[in-house]
Amino acid sequence: xxxxxxxxxxxxxxxxxxxxxxxxxxxxxxxxxxxxxxxxxxxxxxxxxxxxxxxxxxxxxxxxxxxxxxxxxxxxxxxxxxxxxxxxxxxxxxxxxxxxxxxxxxxxxxxxxxxxxxxxxxxxxxxxxxxxxxxxxxxxxxxxxxxxxxxxxxxxxxxxxxxxxxxxxxxxxxxxxxxxxxxxxxxxxxxxxxxxxxxxxxxxxxxxxxxxxxxxxxx
Amino acid sequence: xxxxxxxxxxxxxxxxxxxxxxxxxxxxxxxxxxxxxxxxxxxxxxxxxxxxxxxxxxxxxxxxxxxxxxxxxxxxxxxxxxxxxxxxxxxxxxxxxxxxxxxxxxxxxxxxxxxxxxxxxxxxxxxxxxxxxxxxxxxxxxxxxx
Numbered sequence: 001x002x003x004x005x006x007x008x009x010x011x012x013x014x015x016x017x018x019x020x021x022x023x024x025x026x027x028x029x030x031x032x033x034x035x036x037x038x039x040x041x042x043x044x045x046x047x048x049x050x051x052x053x054x055x056x057x058x059x060x061x062x063x064x065x066x067x068x069x070x071x072x073x074x075x076x077x078x079x080x081x082x083x084x085x086x087x088x089x090x091x092x093x094x095x096x097x098x099x100x101x102x103x104x105x106x107x108x109x110x111x112x113x114x115x116x117x118x119x120x121x122x123x124x125x126x127x128x129x130x131x132x133x134x135x136x137x138x139x140x141x142x143x144x145x146x147x148x149x150x151x152x153x154x155x156x157x158x159x160x161x162x163x164x165x166x167x168x169x170x171x172x173x174x175x176x177x178x179x180x181x182x183x184x185x186x187x188x189x190x191x192x193x194x195x196x197x198x199x200x201x202x203x204x205x206x207x208x209x210x211x212x213x214x215x216x217x218x219x
Numbered sequence: 220x221x222x223x224x225x226x227x228x229x230x231x232x233x234x235x236x237x238x239x240x241x242x243x244x245x246x247x248x249x250x251x252x253x254x255x256x257x258x259x260x261x262x263x264x265x266x267x268x269x270x271x272x273x274x275x276x277x278x279x280x281x282x283x284x285x286x287x288x289x290x291x292x293x294x295x296x297x298x299x300x301x302x303x304x305x306x307x308x309x310x311x312x313x314x315x316x317x318x319x320x321x322x323x324x325x326x327x328x329x330x331x332x333x334x335x336x337x338x339x340x341x342x343x344x345x346x347x348x349x350x351x352x353x354x355x356x357x358x359x360x361x362x363x364x365x
Contacts, residue, residue, distance in 0.1 A: 053304065053305045053332065053335060054329075054331050054332055054335060055332075055334040055335050055338065056331065056334075075303075075305060075306070076281055076309065077281050077303065077305035077306040077308065077309040077310075078305040080305070080308075080309050081305045081308050081309065081335060081339070084339055085335065085338060085339070088338070088339070089338050101279075101281070101282055103282065103283050103284060104281070104282075104283070107283075107313060107316075107317060110316070111312065111316075
């Protein structure tokens with residue numbers, strides 16, 4: 001794939017290294033001449049030093065020839081402008097952007113950005129999911145080993161994949177209290193179907209928890 | 220040159236209160252418009268005239284939360300006057316598309332970005348172009364009189 005990356009930070013080095021290893025054809029636009037020079041030398045990739053939100057810089061980089069444009073700048077405004085130009089003026093098939101303010105994600109998507117990546121959104125999502133089982137644990141008597149709260153992710157080898165809750169041979173003293181799916185919390189009932197990727201919050205006794213987790217995770 | 224004809228107390232939002240935006244905000248306040256000024260740096264407001272019709276907000280004009288705090292819903296006009304053309308473009312598009320502000324004017328800071336604004340359909344005023352035109356006009360008038 002022919003990829004154009006717009007970046008300013010040395011953090012993009014890790015991504016470029018990965019893409020280069022997968023033998024994608026990479027070009028770069030950066031305002032940072034030192035970074036651009038370093039990457040050009042290390043990976044022998046074409047680099048244009050300049051402001052990618054300027055049409056002449058994009059044309060110098062050959063913007064119309066790319067399959068994918070990836071904007072990794074620190075400014076949402078610059079990322080958006082580059083993506084819009086790539087999509088609307090130069091008809092690049094796929095544009096992907098880092099979005100620093102997650103409140104702007106919808107606006108980016110409405111203006112032609114195919115995929116938005118927000119570090120804040122991803123991290124908040126992880127923390128929120130982590131806190132579900134912690135939140136339940138608070139209600140349990142502290143130090144009581146009789147009842148444990150844990151989380152398990154439904155893998156491809158799970159024995160409960162595509163099964164309804166009522167069909168699953170759970171151990172006694174075990175309850176699935178909540179299923180986290182696509183960022184939403186579901187309170188399951190008997191007919192709730194278990195899907196790959198579901199995060200299941202389980203309350204169980206100490207002696208049944210391990211078997212329950214193995215059943216769900218498929219390990 | 221007067222950009223706005225005062226009819227009633229219209230609500231104007233100006234984003235960017237540096238060398239370009241500050242005089243605009245000051246002029247609007249003096250003409251008794253209701254003005255909300257947004258700037259990343261609160262020190263930009265230090266010399267702003269006090270008025271019961273004006274509000275200064277330290278914040279990012281591309282952040283929907285800041286725009287909403289500034290009363291963008293129902294605002295009569297927004298002027299994107301920062302020295303960052305990409306920011307001016309994003310603000311212009313956002314206030315038009317998301318908040319349906321009818322009158323949106325963006326300042327073109329860097330002439331090399333003129334095509335960017337045009338390609339993305341953003342109405343722009345270029346202080347440099349206006350000044351250049353005024354200079355040429357003054358020069359040709361001076362030549363005629365000579």
